[in-house]
Amino acid sequence: MxxxxxxxxxxxxxxxxxxxxxxxxxxxxxxxxxxxxxxxxxxxxxxxxxxxxxxxxxxxxxxxxxxxxxxxxxxxxxxxxxxxxxxxxxxxxxxxxxxxxxxxxxxxxxxxxxxxxxxxxxxxxxxxxxxxxxxxxxxxxxxxxxxxxxxxxxxxxxxxxxxxxxxxxxxxxxxxxxxVVAPEYNPAVAAGAEQGINAAISYISDHLDDVNLPDAAAAASMSVSTFSRFFKRVAGIGFADFVRRLRIGRACRLLTCTDMPVSKIQRMSGYDNASNFNRRFRAETGMTPSAYRRLHAAR
Missing domain, CATH: 2.60.120.280 (Regulatory protein AraC)
Structure with missing residues (x-):
């Protein structure tokens, strides 16, 4: 930042x-x-x-x-x-x-x-x-x-x-x-929210391979329901969608900067199931992890 x-x-x-x-x-x-x-x-x-x-x-x-x-x-x-x-x-x-x-x-x-x-x-x-x-x-x-x-x-x-x-x-x-910001956005909605948002982001970044909503809420000192509403209101995106984007971002980085097997990258990005990882990855990038690696290796 x-x-x-x-x-x-x-x-x-x-x-x-x-x-x-x-x-x-x-x-x-x-x-x-x-x-x-x-x-x-x-x-x-x-x-x-x-x-x-x-x-x-x-x-x-x-x-x-x-x-x-x-x-x-x-x-x-x-x-x-x-x-x-x-x-x-x-x-x-x-x-x-x-x-x-x-x-x-x-x-x-x-x-x-x-x-x-x-x-x-x-x-x-x-x-x-x-x-x-x-x-x-x-x-x-x-x-x-x-x-x-x-x-x-x-x-x-x-x-x-x-x-x-x-x-x-x-x-x-x-x-x-x-x-980037919606025309109707009011910065006042974020007043006093920085401590909670930064605590949640810090938790997510440190545990991206094993993130869960209750622990994120605890990091922000909130109940699960309160945290879910708070995060969506302030960040403009749901907690699960935010985590998914960061996980796929990490996977992209690992695919292009290392020669790790895709299976290990899948686990480091927080996905236990290969089919779920491939489905999420394709939804974000438009291609499979292997195709993404081949594309960037050719550049």
Whole structure:
């Protein structure tokens, strides 16, 4: 997930709001980090965030939306919108250079628009960011390159980089720009939910081969029925569907990054029955595990 900028110190207030310490000398805050990381958690903050995933694949959680990501994914997350990037990783694996991001307050962008009418199109970008705006294709590559380069630039140059990145979002073709969160989503539904969601995610990630609903509910300090309703309301997806996506994501990672037998990958992904594993895998990917491995081995 995201991080504080270089030289800043984030504080997590009971797992709810990430406070990014203001820097009087810079309005644009840049950072990078790996995964897993204590900073990679479901949370929100007042700043808008532009975020690049440089390696790995997984699921973006934003508001009530869930979408798969791969390396090169670029997203613009609006102010106070809860978010998290969950990577498909082999147990014990670390992605050392997964995340590159910057933070800027929405008020700063609006002051920029007031001073420079040429940037009036950024208002639409800001509105769409409230629903997690994600780029793909050439637009993602261009924005991602700008975001990486920002890390080597001085504060004044970073302002120019920010304008350039927002311009990419503004002019991205319709086929390379989409939102993740439902139009009717209200961020207030997530207020105070971070501790429970993060406890559940931590449990699921640590026990993906043997997840069960009662233990997930216990991790979140809730009854099973309360937790089920809570998870669906806040995460926008049912608990069982969420677990299935993460399990198939792990299977995909193991199939492409190891030479383990499919039967062992099946068990490590939480499936005791081969036919059930094959059925779930095909439903998510459109092919069998063996076909998926052959396809990616040929690339």
């Amino acid at each position: 995201d991080s504080h900028a270089m030289g800043a110190s984030p504080h997590l207030d009971s797992g709810t709001l990430e406070v990014i310490v203001p820097d009087g000398e810079a309005a644009v805050r840049w950072a990078s980090h790996g995964y897993p990381s204590a900073l990679a958690r479901w949370h929100y903050h007042p700043q808008i965030e532009i975020h690049l995933i440089r390696e790995g694949s997984g699921q973006l959680m934003a508001g009530d939306g869930l979408m798969p990501f791969e390396a090169g994914h670029v997203a613009l997350i609006g102010s106070n919108l809860p978010h998290n990037w969950l990577s498909d990783v082999i147990p014990g694996e670390r992605l050392r250079h997964r995340d590159v991001l910057c933070h800027v307050r929405p008020q700063t962008i609006r002051m920029l628009m007031a001073a420079f009418p040429e940037t009036y199109g950024f208002e639409q970008v800001m509105r769409r960011s409230a629903h997690a705006l994600v780029l793909s294709g050439d637009a993602a590559r261009e924005a991602g390159d700008l975001l990486v380069a920002m890390g080597d630039h001085d504060p004044a140059r970073r302002v120019a980089d920010l304008v350039a990145i927002l311009s990419v979002f503004e002019h991205a073709p319709a086929g390379e720009s989409r939102t």
